[in-house]
Amino acid sequence: xxxxxxxxxxxxxxxxxxxxxxxxxxxGVTATVSSDELADLAGVNAAKVRKDLSHLGxxxxxxxxxxxxxxRFQISQALGVANVWPVVVCGMGNxxxxxxNHTGFTDRGFPVVxxxxxxxxxxxxxxxxxPVHAPGELGDIVRRLGVAIGVxxxxxxxxxxxxxxxxxxxxxxxxxxxxxxxxxxxxxEIRSVDLATELQILGFHLHRDRIAGDS
Amino acid sequence: xxxxxxxxxxxxxxxxxxxxxxxxxxxGVTATVSSDELADLAGVNAAKVRKDLSHLGxxxxxxxxxxxxxxRFQISQALGVANVWPVVVCGMGNxxxxxxNHTGFTDRGFPVVxxxxxxxxxxxxxxxxxPVHAPGELGDIVRRLGVAIGVxxxxxxxxxxxxxxxxxxxxxxxxxxxxxxxxxxxxxEIRSVDLATELQILGFHLHRDRIAGDS
DNA sequence: AGCCTCTTGTGAACTGATGCACAAGGTGTC
DNA sequence: GACACCTTGTGCATCAGTTCACAAGAGGCT
Numbered sequence: 001x002x003x004x005x006x007x008x009x010x011x012x013x014x015x016x017x018x019x020x021x022x023x024x025x026x027x028g029v030t031a032t033v034s035s036d037e038l039a040d041l042a043g044v045n046a047a048k049v050r051k052d053l054s055h056l057g058x059x060x061x062x063x064x065x066x067x068x069x070x071x072r073f074q075i076s077q078a079l080g081v082a083n084v085w086p087v088v089v090c091g092m093g094n095x096x097x098x099x100x101n102h103t104g105f106t107d108r109g110f111p112v113v114x115x116x117x118x119x120x121x122x123x124x125x126x127x128x129x130x131p132v133h134a135p136g137e138l139g140d141i142v143r144r145l146g147v148a149i150g151v152x153x154x155x156x157x158x159x160x161x162x163x164x165x166x167x168x169x170x171x172x173x174x175x176x177x178x179x180x181x182x183x184x185x186x187x188x189e190i191r192s193v194d195l196a197t198e199l200q201i202l203g204f205h206l207h208r209d210r211i212a213g214d215s
Numbered sequence: 216x217x218x219x220x221x222x223x224x225x226x227x228x229x230x231x232x233x234x235x236x237x238x239x240x241x242x243g244v245t246a247t248v249s250s251d252e253l254a255d256l257a258g259v260n261a262a263k264v265r266k267d268l269s270h271l272g273x274x275x276x277x278x279x280x281x282x283x284x285x286x287r288f289q290i291s292q293a294l295g296v297a298n299v300w301p302v303v304v305c306g307m308g309n310x311x312x313x314x315x316n317h318t319g320f321t322d323r324g325f326p327v328v329x330x331x332x333x334x335x336x337x338x339x340x341x342x343x344x345x346p347v348h349a350p351g352e353l354g355d356i357v358r359r360l361g362v363a364i365g366v367x368x369x370x371x372x373x374x375x376x377x378x379x380x381x382x383x384x385x386x387x388x389x390x391x392x393x394x395x396x397x398x399x400x401x402x403x404e405i406r407s408v409d410l411a412t413e414l415q416i417l418g419f420h421l422h423r424d425r426i427a428g429d430s
Numbered sequence: 431a432g433c434c435t436c437t438t439g440t441g442a443a444c445t446g447a448t449g450c451a452c453a454a455g456g457t458g459t460c
Numbered sequence: 461g462a463c464a465c466c467t468t469g470t471g472c473a474t475c476a477g478t479t480c481a482c483a484a485g486a487g488g489c490t
Contacts, residue, residue, distance in 0.1 A: 010477060016415040020394060034437065043396035046437095047479055054439055062438040063486040079415055080422025087414070094313035101309045104394060104411040109418070149417055172424070173417040175410075179235060179319060181258035189420050191413050195390075196319040198406050199302070200231040200294055202364055202388040203324070205404050207295025209387070225447060249467065261467095262449055269469055277468040278456040 011052040017042040019075050025068040034065035084109045088147045090162045091154030092117040092132055095177055101128040113145045142169035152176040226267045232257040234290050240283040249280035299324045303362045305377045306369030307332040307347055310392055316343040328360045357384035367391040
């Protein structure tokens with residue numbers, strides 16, 4: 001309805017899934033997709049799809065469904081997918097290298113334009129097309145290359161310092177893989193992904209199922 | 216109160232954070248920690264800490280706080296951290312290799328005992344101490360090594376097939392990095408981490424802030 | 431045209447999680 | 461022993477998100 005009244009966070013988190021689901025429809029071909037189909041493609045239920053999309057506007061046709069191409073355009077619009085946001089990867093360990101080389105980033109408008117690492121042997125080299133700089137140059141890099149997003153894949157001890165440097169350089173969006181809590185001003189958006197934590201959550205359920213089975 | 220009345224999902228997701236926060240306290244030393252301190256260490260607020268811990272039991276002392284060592288023990292207990300859950304990594308691309316080599320996994324009771332990949336050049340090799348097998352051997356591997364958790368880091372196209380193979384072999388816990396929806400029986404717990412999606416969510420906020428600044 | 435079928439959009443109930451505020455219950459001091 | 465001071469544990473209000481259920485509207489068939 002309201003073309004852009006505040007979109008709930010939970011909805012924002014699902015829009016990329018819908019966009020991904022719509023990839024199943026070839027471009028240029030006129031096709032309609034129902035909330036039911038889209039729900040399957042995104043792995044959620046149909047009611048949620050409809051409510052989510054209603055936050056963007058009324059783009060569906062009752063009795064028919066949504067025009068796939070048009071819907072894709074609208075979601076892209078809302079997410080700002082047309083923009084390209086350059087990324088810097090801080091910490092070129094195993095994970096950092098994998099991220100710097102991750103094609104899924106560049107493909108979706110998040111090119112990794114530079115990296116930093118504290119290892120003197122790595123500084124000055126180019127890994128998979130990504131130049132590695134010293135951590136002290138972070139501010140320079142951000143300004144020079146217009147970096148919008150910082151990815152932190154350093155050891156936990158170095159994470160807060162890296163975050164501070166990113167913030168000081170004007171970066172307001174950070175994705176962190178370091179297993180630690182980061183503090184930053186409110187206007188900085190931090191998404192923290194701790195892989196070990198994820199496994200521990202799986203472990204909890206395994207553990208409980210085992211106990212339940214013991215009875 | 217009830218030592219183990221059903222623990223809310225949101226609480227379960229935070230328990231690993233508390234455990235991580237408690238690492239700040241040296242083992243063997245008697246120390247108390249207040250909900251306020253723990254809240255800082257875990258990056259949440261004090262009220263949440265208290266309510267979360269109250270689901271495990273009443274382990275705190277009013278006027279004092281929680282005994283750090285005892286609390287760590289209790290949370291470990293609840294999470295089943297004492298268990299060791301062997302992990303198999305499916306798909307040894309950039310990300311898979313990084314995960315197989317990730318020390319944070321083994322350290323926390325999730326040793327990567329094997330990997331699979333469809334590339335004939337990789338099959339039979341040992342990468343960072345992890346033997347790489349053919350995807351067809353997955354069932355064997357799971358049974359032989361007692362694998363409890365499967366990590367899917369294959370391309371999206373291969374993800375569902377891999378998940379099916381894991382499920383067929385009896386694995387009930389899956390962490391997937393493939394940008395696609397996986398279907399599996401209800402009793403299988405799937406945690407999906409899509410890195411590009413995470414970046415798109417950050418991108419949304421950047422996009423909106425930019426629009427807001429335009430006015 | 432009228433009717434039947436289909437799917438959207440949304441009000442409303444419900445569920446789960448969050449945050450407040452405070453009584454309950456400890457510790458240490460005088 | 462009484463009092464002052466802490467911090468927990470929790471009842472309650474609030475909020476966000478989910479799900480249901482159905483009226484409104486669009487297309488197609490006879």
